[in-house]
Each structure stands twice: as C-alpha cells, then as structure tokens.
Amino acid sequence: MLSKQDVEHVAKLARIELNEQEKKKYQEQLGKVLDYFDKLKKVKTDGIETADGGTRGLKNVWREDENKTQDTINKTQDLIKMAPEKKDGQIKVKSVF
Amino acid sequence: MIKELHQKLINKKVSATELIQEYLDRIKKSDPVKSDGAGLNAFITVTDKDAMVQAKDIDNRITKGEKLPILAGIPASIKDVIMTQGVQTTAGSKILEKYIAPYDATLVRKLKDQGMIMLGKNNCDEFAMGSSNENSGYGPVKNPYDKTRVSGGSSGGSAVSVADNLSVYSIGTDTGGSVRQPAAFCGVVGLKPTYGAVSRYGLIAMASSLDQAGVLASSVEDVKIVFDVIKGRDTFDSTSIEIKRNKKEIKGNNLKNLKIGIPKEYFTRLDSARQVSGIDKEIEDSVKNAIKKCEELGAEIVEVSLPHTEYALAVYYIIMPAEVSANLARYDGIRYGQKEKAKNLFEVYSKSRAKYLGEEVKRRIMLGTYILSAGYYDAYYKKAQQVRTLIKKDFEDVFQKIDLLITPTTPHSAFKLGEKINDPLTMYLEDVFTVPVNVAGLPAISLPCGKTKNNLPIGMQLIGSWMSEEVLFGVGEVLEKGLGNKG
Numbered sequence: 001m002l003s004k005q006d007v008e009h010v011a012k013l014a015r016i017e018l019n020e021q022e023k024k025k026y027q028e029q030l031g032k033v034l035d036y037f038d039k040l041k042k043v044k045t046d047g048i049e050t051a052d053g054g055t056r057g058l059k060n061v062w063r064e065d066e067n068k069t070q071d072t073i074n075k076t077q078d079l080i081k082m083a084p085e086k087k088d089g090q091i092k093v094k095s096v097f
Numbered sequence: 098m099i100k101e102l103h104q105k106l107i108n109k110k111v112s113a114t115e116l117i118q119e120y121l122d123r124i125k126k127s128d129p130v131k132s133d134g135a136g137l138n139a140f141i142t143v144t145d146k147d148a149m150v151q152a153k154d155i156d157n158r159i160t161k162g163e164k165l166p167i168l169a170g171i172p173a174s175i176k177d178v179i180m181t182q183g184v185q186t187t188a189g190s191k192i193l194e195k196y197i198a199p200y201d202a203t204l205v206r207k208l209k210d211q212g213m214i215m216l217g218k219n220n221c222d223e224f225a226m227g228s229s230n231e232n233s234g235y236g237p238v239k240n241p242y243d244k245t246r247v248s249g250g251s252s253g254g255s256a257v258s259v260a261d262n263l264s265v266y267s268i269g270t271d272t273g274g275s276v277r278q279p280a281a282f283c284g285v286v287g288l289k290p291t292y293g294a295v296s297r298y299g300l301i302a303m304a305s306s307l308d309q310a311g312v313l314a315s316s317v318e319d320v321k322i323v324f325d326v327i328k329g330r331d332t333f334d335s336t337s338i339e340i341k342r343n344k345k346e347i348k349g350n351n352l353k354n355l356k357i358g359i360p361k362e363y364f365t366r367l368d369s370a371r372q373v374s375g376i377d378k379e380i381e382d383s384v385k386n387a388i389k390k391c392e393e394l395g396a397e398i399v400e401v402s403l404p405h406t407e408y409a410l411a412v413y414y415i416i417m418p419a420e421v422s423a424n425l426a427r428y429d430g431i432r433y434g435q436k437e438k439a440k441n442l443f444e445v446y447s448k449s450r451a452k453y454l455g456e457e458v459k460r461r462i463m464l465g466t467y468i469l470s471a472g473y474y475d476a477y478y479k480k481a482q483q484v485r486t487l488i489k490k491d492f493e494d495v496f497q498k499i500d501l502l503i504t505p506t507t508p509h510s511a512f513k514l515g516e517k518i519n520d521p522l523t524m525y526l527e528d529v530f531t532v533p534v535n536v537a538g539l540p541a542i543s544l545p546c547g548k549t550k551n552n553l554p555i556g557m558q559l560i561g562s563w564m565s566e567e568v569l570f571g572v573g574e575v576l577e578k579g580l581g582n583k584g
Contacts, residue, residue, distance in 0.1 A: 006467070014422065014466040015429065015446035016459055026463055029521055033464060036522060037411050037477060043484050050482035051306075051489060061335045078199040084436040093431055094442040 001031040098265055099319045103167050106159065113155035113170035117214055120172045121145050124216065124263045130236055137239045139254040139263060141177050142185045143217035148172070151214045167322060169212025174264035176255050177218040178225050179310070180299040181205050188301045189221040189251075191234040192434045192453035202299020203334070204268060204310055204327040211326050216264050219254030223455045224425065225270055225303045227251045228278055228527040231518050232457040239514070240282060242553055246511040249279030255313045256283040266314040266323050272303050273413055274506075274531025276311035277543035281506035281556025284545045286573070287313045288320045291564050292538035293338040295324075296331030304420035305336075307413075307535045316582075317544070317573035324566065340564050345500055347571025350578065353395035358499035359388060362406035363530055376508045383547035383555045384505045390579045391503070391572075399499055403491040408484050409533040414525055415468055415481035416536075422465030428454065460521060489537045496562040501572060504530050506543040506556035534560055542569045545582055 007026050011018045018026070052058070077089065085092040105111045124143060130136035155170040175181055178188045180198040182205075187193045201209065208215075222232040230238040230253025238253035240246040241261040248257045252269030256279035259267055269276040271289035280287025288311050295310045302308060310327065312320045331337045347355070364381060392398050430436035430449035437448040454462075468477040495502070508529060517524045534541040539560055546557040559576075561569045 002467075007463075010463050010467045010470065011447075013470060014462050015426075015443070015450055016454070016462065017444075017447040017451040026460070029460060030464055030467065032522055033414065033525075034467075037415060037481075040408055040411050040415075040480050040484055043405070043408055043480075043487065045480060045483035045487070048483040048486050050479060051485035058335070061332075075199070079432075082196060082199065082433040084430060084434070091432060094439070094445060096442055 002027045002034070098315055099167060099171055099322050102171055102265065103165075103169075106155070106170050107165060109159065113152040113159070113214070114149065116170065117148050117152040117172055117216070120216055120263065121148065123261075127261055128263060135244070137241060137244070137257050137261060137263075138220055138236050139238055139248075139257040139261070140174065140217045141187055141189070141220050141235050141254070144184055144215055147184075148214050148216050155212060155214070166211045168208065168326060170214060171265050172216050173208065173213050174216050174219050174255065174258045174267045175205065176221050176252050176267065176269045178221060178270055178301040178303070179205060179268060180301070181215065181218065184218065186218065186301070187235070188225070189223040189233040189235060190453070190455065190458070192428050192449070194234070194435065196433055200299065203296040203331045205299060207327050208268075208323075219252070219258055219267055219269070221254055221269075222251035222275075223458050224301065224421075225251040225272060225275055226421070226457050226461055228274070228524055229512070229517065230254065230279070231514065232455055234455055237514055240511045240553075242284065243511065243551070246513055246553070247282065249282030249511060251275040251279075252311070252313065253279045256280050256285055256287065259283070259285045259313045259315055266312060266319055268323075268327070269311050269313055270300060270303070271309055271311040271535065272307045273417060273535050274528045276313060277506050277531050277541060277556070277558060278527065280313055280543045281545075282511040282554060284548075284554030284556075285313055285315055286317055286320050286545070287311060287543045288324060288566070288569070289534060289541050290324065290328065290566060291338075291340065291540040292535075293336050294328050294340050294540070294564070294566065296329070296334040296337045298331055298333035302424040304417040305424065306420060307417060309535070317542070317570055317577055320542070321570045340566060343565050343567045345565070345568050347568065347575060350575055351395040352391055352572060352575055355396040355501070355572065356399055356499040357388070357391055357396045358399050358401035358495055358502045360401050360403045360406065360495070360502055360504060362403055363504040376505050377510065377549075379549045380505050380508070380510065380555050384503070384557045387546040387557050387576065387580060388503055391576065394575060394579055401495050401499060401502070403495060403533070405484065405488045405491050406533060409488055409536055410525065410529050412481045412484050412488060413528070413532040413536055414464075415477050416485065418461040418465030419468045419478050420465070422462045422469060425454075425458065425462055457521070485536055488533060492537045492539060492562075501562070501565070501568055502560040504558045504560065506530060506558040510549045510551070510553040510555060530558060539563060540566050540569055542573055544573055544576060546580055
C-alpha cells in the first residue's frame with residue numbers, strides 16, 4: 001500500500017487531479033504493482049551498464065538551423081489551428097505566475 | 098491476398114471502386130455498435146468518402162494503362178495512434194476527440210505513395226495501453242470468433258479488421274505485444290519489426306525505447322509486402338535504421354539447416370509463488386505440435402534457456418510507465434486536445450487531464466511518475482535498465498547457437514470481456530511472452546497455429562535476431578503451408 005501523501009505527491013507531479021475515491025484506489029493498485037517489482041531485488045546488477053534504450057551506435061544527427069520558408073510558416077499555422085484557445089496566430093495560455 | 102487482388106485489379110476483373118465499395122459495405126454491416134450491443138467496433142473513424150475518391154483515381158490510372166504498384170487500390174486500415182493528415186486521430190482517447198492530424202506519419206506517406214486506400218482508423222486501447230482493447234475511450238472491440246470475448250490489445254481494432262476481412266491489412270503498434278497478442282487472439286498474422294526498422298515519426302508516442310509500428314494481415318506474404326514498403330531509415334526519426342540483408346536464407350519448402358531454439362522458461366506451468374502466468378495446456382499442446390511440424394520439415398530443435406525471462410515483465414512495467422509519464426505530459430489542454438475550464442494554469446493541466454484521460458492511462462502515468470521521482474529512480478528505473486541489459490544479453494548469447502526461437506504468443510486464448518479489467522496486474526501478466534521481445538528490441542511474428550476446443554485462435558511466436566525479418570518471413574511461409582493455414 002502506498003501512503004495517501006505519496007499518491008497526492010505523485011498526482012501533483014503528474015498534474016492529474018484526483019478525488020478521494022481515486023486516491024484510495026491508486027494507493028492499493030500502485031502498491032500492488034510496486035510490490036511485484038520487488039522480484040528485481042534478486043538480480044545481481046553490480047557493474048552492469050544501463051541499457052541504451054533500443055538503438056546502438058547513436059550519433060548526433062542535428063542539422064544547421066534554416067530560415068523559415070512559406071511552407072514552414074503554413075505548417076506552423078496548421079499546428080496552431082488545433083489549439084483549444086488561440087489569438088492572432090498564437091496559442092493562448094493562462095498566466096504562469 | 099494482396100497479390101491476388103492486385104492481379105484482379107490490373108486485369109480489370111474487379112474495379113477499385115467495386116472493391117472498396119464491397120469493403121465499406123462489410124464494415125457498415127459488421128462494425129457499428131448498435132443499440133443491442135452488436136457490432137465489432139473495430140473502427141473509430143471510417144473514411145468512406147475519401148476512400149471512394151481514391152478508388153476512382155486508381156481506376157482512372159488503370160484505364161490509362163499505367164503500371165501500378167502492388168499495394169495500389171488495396172484497402173487498408175490504420176490504428177488510431179498513427180497520424181493521418183486531415184483525418185481525426187484520437188489515440189483511442191477522449192482527450193483527442195475531434196483532433197485532426199495536421200500531417201501524415203512517415204509510414205502513412207510511404208503507403209499513400211504506393212496507392213494505399215485507407216478505409217478508416219482502427220479502434221485501440223487508449224494511447225496503446227492495454228491488452229484487451231477494453232481501455233478505449235470509444236468502447237471495446239469484440240472478437241469476431243466470439244463476441245462476448247475481447248479482441249486483445251492494444252491493436253484490437255486492427256486485428257479484428259483483418260480477421261473479419263474489413264480491411265486487407267492494418268498497421269498497428271507494438272510496445273509490449275500490442276500487435277502480436279491481438280493477432281494471436283484473432284487468428285491473423287502480426288509482425289513487430291526490429292526496433293528502428295520502421296520510422297516512429299507520426300506515431301503518437303507511448304514508450305519511445307519500446308514502440309514500433311507493426312503489420313497485421315491474413316498471411317505472412319501480405320505482411321512482408323507491406324513491411325517492405327514501410328521499413329527504412331527516416332531523417333525524421335533518428336532511431337530508425339536500414340535493415341541489412343540477412344545472410345540466412347530459407348530455400349525450398351523446408352526448414353533444413355535451420356536451428357530453432359525452444360526457451361524452457363516460456364513453457365512453465367502456473368507458478369503462483371513466482372507469479373509467472375503459466376500457459377493453458379491447449380496453447381502449450383498447439384505450439385508443441387507446430388514445433389514438431391518444424392522438425393518434420395527439417396529443422397533442428399534445441400532446448401535453450403533465457404534465464405532472466407521471469408524479470409522481463411517487471412522490467413517492462415517499470416521502464417514503459419516511466420517513458421509514458423514523460424510522453425503524455427503534452428496532453429495538458431494547451432496546444433491540442435480537450436481543455437477544462439479552470440481558475441489558473443495548474444488547474445488547466447490537472448482538471449483537463451483528470452477529466453479526459455482514462456483510468457489505465459492515469460494509472461500508468463502515476464506509476465511512471467513515482468518510479469522517476471526523487472528517491473526512487475535508482476531503486477526502480479536504473480535497476481530495470483540494468484536488468485534490461487541482462488535480458489538483451491540472454492538473447493545475444495542464445496542467438497550465437499540458434500537461428501530463431503519459438504514460443505507461445507500468449508498464455509491464454511481470448512478471455513471474456515470484463516474478466517480481467519478489475520485487476521491491473523492480472524491484465525499485465527497477459528503480456529508475459531511478448532514483452533521480452535520489446536525489451537530487447539528484437540523482431541517477432543505471431544502466426545495462427547491452431548484453435549482451442551471453443552474454436553478460439555491460438556498464436557505461436559517466432560522471435561528472430563536483430564534485423565532478421567527475412568528469416569521470420571521465410572520460416573513463417575513454410576510453416577503456414579505446413580500447418581495448412583488459409584492464406
């Protein structure tokens with residue numbers, strides 16, 4: 001079982017509002033799944049490298065920045081169209097502070 | 098099926114318009130969920146108007162005597178986690194309801210260049226999270242063999258689409274088994290390529306070190322034809338690679354000179370102490386029967402061991418939610434998706450996500466956030482990534498001695514709707530044979546190899562070494578004939 005504070009802390013980090021019922025449910029469910037992970041304690045991993053995430057021999061493939069073309073400007077506008085709130089070709093957000 | 102249809106089209110035995118109309122009629126009849134609950138629900142969006150326009154275009158090209166690529170005019174469907182320009186793309190989630198993709202995924206563009214006609218977007222578990230397609234924001238998908246049972250997931254709609262001939266092939270995604278498991282549950286062929294073989298550009302990301310687009314179709318040949326189009330290095334996905342030609346060739350109609358490994362850990366019976374999900378006897382018998390067939394066809398069968406198999410599920414369920422928690426942070430009501438009314442910016446995030454994300458998605462985000470949070474990172478995430486290295490090494494060692502592995506695809510056949518939805522861990526155990534493949538980045542294919550006494554499909558899994566898709570296809574085709582699978 002996770003503590004209620006743990007669940008509330010994680011929910012805050014994850015930016016997901018939970019009601020009291022959900023907090024109880026996650027305390028139990030997450031606790032059970034985390035208990036399952038205890039089996040990894042049996043594996044000796046001293047000196048073992050962490051996996052490289054699926055691809056070997058990665059190298060930097062960044063290119064130089066290029067100036068905008070009309071095509072990229074159009075594409076930008078296509079993307080902004082999908083925002084729930086926009087104004088003057090910009091995405092609208094509540095103030096951060 | 099693709100080659101035959103292609104011949105029919107170019108020889109004008111059937112027009113593309115007739116063909117597409119036939120498929121659309123079938124979808125209309127079998128798919129929509131009606132008031133009595135009937136309906137497979139394999140599609141979230143059906144693009145019938147666009148499909149008919151594309152069909153007319155193909156017919157014009159045929160009339161003009163143009164030489165057409167093999168996939169031209171062939172009806173396909175795409176899992177709804179893949180971006181298709183101008184078409185609603187929901188990822189099976191309410192948070193993206195009415196979201197219109199502004200661009201095509203690279204694999205979609207490649208298929209369109211070959212004249213693919215897309216019939217629609219397949220239903221899936223929300224953000225590809227699930228093993229039954231019961232986590233969709235748009236209703237569960239039913240198994241055509243028994244509509245009280247699940248299709249499997251997360252590419253449930255894709256598998257059902259092919260199984261019920263609502264599309265000739267479908268593109269799904271596989272992060273922990275999401276192409277192979279529903280393929281097994283629905284009696285179709287499902288390929289998860291080597292990690293990097295197919296560009297992930299345009300895939301709505303779930304777990305970036307594990308995700309891979311895959312192909313579902315009714316025969317190995319069809320899967321191969323589609324894979325050959327979508328594979329390849331893409332500048333928009335720096336983890337994508339070219340699949341180099343494999344030296345091992347499967348010649349003739351036999352499996353001589355092939356060494357097949359049978360990993361003993363995949364044939365364990367239910368062991369509640371170690372919490373390994375044992376396989377049903379029917380599945381074990383069916384897969385062992387197929388292995389015997391391989392031996393008859395000339396293959397050498399070798400028992401092997403993958404000692405860290407029992408840890409793969411834990412490794413997967415640590416790494417995957419961690420990556421999910423990062424990848425789904427973008428669904429915050431700002432740039433796209435549904436947005437809830439709120440007093441301040443924090444609440445825009447927390448209320449929008451609370452309202453529009455489904456239960457399993459929230460669960461995995463929470464789990465991943467916890468795993469990556471200060472104080473727990475070393476114990477969980479770092480440990481899991483170290484064990485991941487050991488799992489990969491198990492496979493590297495074993496592939497020194499054998500050419501491919503055979504295992505069951507799933508521990509059970511399709512379970513009943515609602516049967517496993519209340520216990521997340523029980524559901525996660527359904528992935529026990531498929532996740533090690535994603536953890537290691539290997540290619541694997543699920544082939545139908547029999548039915549249970551309830552007439553439910555059983556799938557066997559062929560796992561190849563990195564970049565050995567051609568071996569999988571070669572063996573798969575020989576086995577298909579040997580087992581008498583209908584093409």
